[in-house]
Amino acid sequence: MKGVIVLCLKELVQKNYGEDKWLDALRISSIEKEPAILPISDVDDALVLKVVDSLLKVLGISMTQLGDAFGDYWVNVYSQRMYSIYYKESDNAKDFLMKMDDVHYTMTKKMKDAHPPRFDYEWKDDKTMIMHYKSRRGLIDIMVGLVKAVGKYYNEPLKVEKLGGDKVSIVFP
Ligand code: HEM
Missing domain, CATH: 3.90.1520.10 (H-NOX domain)
Incomplete structure (x- = not known):
């Protein structure tokens, strides 16, 4: 999965739930050192899904709730920084x-x-x-x-x- 999605997920967790929650999720996913991720980097799908699973535990929320939180953050915050043109092209x-x-x-x-x-x-x-x-x-x-x-x-x-x-x-x- 492209790094841009992972970077958005990380920012959402850090800003809306707290810096420590992201680190907790990495820890219980057995990731000792977070790799450097660029928007165009490719991050192993299995690893991303593992972190998503850990986040559900750490944040105590359901996949539906995480999906809603991620969707709102991607559309209304994160993607507006570099992809706002796509939104403006549609009414x-x-x-x-x-x-x-x-x-x-x-x-x-x-x-x-x-x-x-x-x-x-x-x-x-x-x-x-x-x-x-x-x-x-x-x-x-x-x-x-x-x-x-x-x-x-x-x-x-x-x-x-x-x-x-x-x-x-x-x-x-
Ligand atoms: C301008 C807005 C958007 C841009 C620029 C964008 C771009 C991207 C990019 C670059 C990826 C990663 C693809 C990869 O790793 O190969 C992705 C993933 C994804 N996008 Fe979008 N996206 C946008 C809006 C949306 C919307 C509105 C939906 C739903 C209708 C959507 C559904 C998804 C899903 C579900 C994934 C996760 C990867 C997967 O399920 O395979 N995206 N998007």
């Missing part, structure tokens, strides 16, 4: 989400070892979309949190619901 949550497959594919195309998630879009009626999540990482709760946060960014009351491990139902207002 509403629907247009932004419809671009996400292309954005993930295009922006990681030139990054070595990137395996971005891909998305398919299925419309049930003119307000209800099923967003299919295709990734071997199984981070559907992060996906749900990110979609909710996009609704918050565009000030739209989206109804977001997880449908198993690989799809999310989104009802637009």
Whole structure:
């Protein structure tokens, strides 16, 4: 997984839960020395998932809660620093989400070892979309949190619901 995601997770934990919580999670993941991570570095997926698991224990929260916290921090804080152009290019949550497959594919195309998630879009009626999540990482709760946060960014009351491990139902207002 690209370092940018790990760096965002680390900043979220340090700022919203406390510096010591990140270190506690590394310790119980048996990571003695944190490797230097750059946004474009590739961090072993298994290691990231291990730290995520440790964070749930250290913070005493569920994966749903971590997904919501991460989604909000990525969309409304972290990615605004370097990727705000993508948000400004869309006027509403629907247009932004419809671009996400292309954005993930295009922006990681030139990054070595990137395996971005891909998305398919299925419309049930003119307000209800099923967003299919295709990734071997199984981070559907992060996906749900990110979609909710996009609704918050565009000030739209989206109804977001997880449908198993690989799809999310989104009802637009
Ligand atoms: C402008 C906003 C966004 C940018 C620039 C962006 C970019 C990225 C990048 C670079 C990665 C790492 C990919 C890799 O390691 O190969 C990633 C991961 C991810 N992105 Fe985004 N992303 C954005 C918004 C979103 C949104 C709104 C969603 C959900 C609809 C989303 C879903 C995910 C998920 C679930 C992952 C974790 C990796 C996985 O599950 O395989 N992203 N994103």
